[in-house]
Amino acid sequence: MEKLYGGMEGGGTKFVCAVGTGPDEIIAETRFPTTTPEETLEQAIAFFKKYKLAGIGLAPFGPLDLNPASPGYGSITATPKPGWSNANILGTFRKQFDLPMAFDLDVNAAAFGEFTWVPENQELESLVYFTIGTGIGAGILIDGKVVHGLTHPEAGHVQLRHDRQKDPFAGVCPFHGDCFEGLANGPAIAKRWGLEAQSLPVNHPAWELEATYIAEALSATIYLVSPQRIVLGGGVMEQSQLFPLIRQKVCENLNSYIASPVITAGMDEYIVAPSLGKRSGILGAMAMAISSS
Amino acid sequence: MEKLYGGMEGGGTKFVCAVGTGPDEIIAETRFPTTTPEETLEQAIAFFKKYKLAGIGLAPFGPLDLNPASPGYGSITATPKPGWSNANILGTFRKQFDLPMAFDLDVNAAAFGEFTWVPENQELESLVYFTIGTGIGAGILIDGKVVHGLTHPEAGHVQLRHDRQKDPFAGVCPFHGDCFEGLANGPAIAKRWGLEAQSLPVNHPAWELEATYIAEALSATIYLVSPQRIVLGGGVMEQSQLFPLIRQKVCENLNSYIASPVITAGMDEYIVAPSLGKRSGILGAMAMAISSS
Numbered sequence: 288m289e290k291l292y293g294g295m296e297g298g299g300t301k302f303v304c305a306v307g308t309g310p311d312e313i314i315a316e317t318r319f320p321t322t323t324p325e326e327t328l329e330q331a332i333a334f335f336k337k338y339k340l341a342g343i344g345l346a347p348f349g350p351l352d353l354n355p356a357s358p359g360y361g362s363i364t365a366t367p368k369p370g371w372s373n374a375n376i377l378g379t380f381r382k383q384f385d386l387p388m389a390f391d392l393d394v395n396a397a398a399f400g401e402f403t404w405v406p407e408n409q410e411l412e413s414l415v416y417f418t419i420g421t422g423i424g425a426g427i428l429i430d431g432k433v434v435h436g437l438t439h440p441e442a443g444h445v446q447l448r449h450d451r452q453k454d455p456f457a458g459v460c461p462f463h464g465d466c467f468e469g470l471a472n473g474p475a476i477a478k479r480w481g482l483e484a485q486s487l488p489v490n491h492p493a494w495e496l497e498a499t500y501i502a503e504a505l506s507a508t509i510y511l512v513s514p515q516r517i518v519l520g521g522g523v524m525e526q527s528q529l530f531p532l533i534r535q536k537v538c539e540n541l542n543s544y545i546a547s548p549v550i551t552a553g554m555d556e557y558i559v560a561p562s563l564g565k566r567s568g569i570l571g572a573m574a575m576a577i578s579s580s
Numbered sequence: 581m582e583k584l585y586g587g588m589e590g591g592g593t594k595f596v597c598a599v600g601t602g603p604d605e606i607i608a609e610t611r612f613p614t615t616t617p618e619e620t621l622e623q624a625i626a627f628f629k630k631y632k633l634a635g636i637g638l639a640p641f642g643p644l645d646l647n648p649a650s651p652g653y654g655s656i657t658a659t660p661k662p663g664w665s666n667a668n669i670l671g672t673f674r675k676q677f678d679l680p681m682a683f684d685l686d687v688n689a690a691a692f693g694e695f696t697w698v699p700e701n702q703e704l705e706s707l708v709y710f711t712i713g714t715g716i717g718a719g720i721l722i723d724g725k726v727v728h729g730l731t732h733p734e735a736g737h738v739q740l741r742h743d744r745q746k747d748p749f750a751g752v753c754p755f756h757g758d759c760f761e762g763l764a765n766g767p768a769i770a771k772r773w774g775l776e777a778q779s780l781p782v783n784h785p786a787w788e789l790e791a792t793y794i795a796e797a798l799s800a801t802i803y804l805v806s807p808q809r810i811v812l813g814g815g816v817m818e819q820s821q822l823f824p825l826i827r828q829k830v831c832e833n834l835n836s837y838i839a840s841p842v843i844t845a846g847m848d849e850y851i852v853a854p855s856l857g858k859r860s861g862i863l864g865a866m867a868m869a870i871s872s873s
Contacts, residue, residue, distance in 0.1 A: 412728065427804075440805060442804050446796065462837045507800055511718070512720070513729030515729055542755050546658055
């Protein structure tokens with residue numbers, strides 16, 4: 288029998304846990320709301336205890352302490368989510384399981400999932416996965432490895448050009464006001480227009496503005512990191528009318544400066560939706576478990 | 581006898597060529613103005629022909645074609661510098677030398693030099709080297725390797741917030757007007773203030789504004805790449821009064837969001853001048869030659 292691995296994608300709203308051998312064989316899956324760390328992690332642990340696993344990949348929301356030399360390694364650091372600051376995810380699991388365990392940010396797991404399980408991505412030297420939803424973040428994969436660096440990228444907080452004549456909305460980020468996340472996450476869309484994002488019609492001017500901010504952040508990413516592909520996931524990106532708008536605006540921003548046929552003629556395959564749909568994160572967490580075992 | 585390697589740093593104004601075993605033993609060095617590709621490369625080739633070399637590292641200004649599968653591999657691509665578009669640097673050298681040769685952007689060589697020859701940088705997973713002079717660019721080193729990706733980073737062209745009330749200057753970039761390079765390179769400083777950068781007094785308001793733009797670009801780099809150190813070289817950075825201004829403005833931008841003691845307490849060792857001074861590029865070119873031989 289093939290070995291079984293567990294994956295956990297821990298979001299701010301819900302947790303997803305799955306057990307299987309890989310994307311083609313998930314033998315069990317559960318999802319439950321994110322309440323307190325104690326209750327939520329207990330539910331995840333009880334689920335995994337039912338199986339004989341070869342390893343577990345843990346991919347919670349951040350920010351995380353990913354430095355193995357730090358006393359807080361394995362914890363969520365300062366988060367506005369009540370009760371979760373300093374929650375030690377990895378430590379709690381280690382008390383319950385004597386197994387190889389991988390620990391990384393949810394968006395890093397999604398990037399790793401898109402790389403590991405999507406054959407055409409495997410050929411790439413570099414890939415960036417953005418999640419654009421309630422939160423905004425990015426995972427960067429270079430030579431098949433997730434980039435951590437000093438802490439981990441916090442792409443949602445990059446400052447964008449913000450034309451207050453055109454968009455007087457001040458932004459919702461408690462730290463930076465009108466950073467990328469502050470201007471473009473789900474709550475910002477809802478607050479600016481007085482309607483939830485999913486209730487706005489596809490021809491609403493909200494989407495043109497949203498695409499402008501996303502394209503600004505992607506252009507900065509292209510200039511600074513030069514990725515070979517950019518994958519856009521998360522709840523806001525389920526509005527598929529955004530993709531052509533974003534591609535066009537990135538081209539306008541770059542103004543033919545990046546001399547690559549991928550940019551000048553292949554935009555439809557350069558800025559793409561996740562091949563794994565909504566399952567990049569959970570399948571990435573499982574891939575992390577496999578690669579660390 | 582130890583093996584001898586050649587390094588070439590090819591700038592838009594001058595070329596530097598050196599031969600030696602490493603930074604502690606340079607046996608010959610020459611510099612000459614950048615004229616036509618034919619004349620300039622001929623001078624470099626004539627210099628290297630005088631030595632029995634084990635390899636050569638070529639690090640010209642960009643943008644470059646760094647894709648070994650491309651027909652233009654080894655060339656400068658579209659540059660505003662007259663005569664140099666499509667100049668095939670590596671191809672010209674390969675006709676003259678049957679030696680291992682490395683080819684990369686000047687700023688990537690500088691990043692690699694700071695990593696290879698500076699012991700405290702060797703411990704880092706990631707380092708970004710910015711050159712801020714006539715041009716602006718950055719080399720990113722992750723796990724000891726230069727990041728190329730789609731083409732190579734073009735950090736000088738990232739768009740920054742530009743408050744036209746405070747700074748009505750339109751920028752000098754022929755592609756993007758007020759991108760980072762357009763607002764903050766040497767020619768932009770000279771044109772905005774009507775005086776060459778090196779003639780402006782240290783307490784001139786030019787430096788406060790310059791530090792604002794540099795800090796914007798570094799903040800974006802920290803959010804997107806999370807490097808463990810940022811090295812700032814190039815002619816403009818010889819104005820050492822910029823360093824404390826930049827560090828302070830980066831801290832203000834991040835607003836305590838990045839929870840790392842390196843940012844909150846170690847800024848003086850996080851944003852630093854090149855340990856190799858003006859020699860990061862040429863010593864990096866030599867390091868490239870050594871590592872590819």
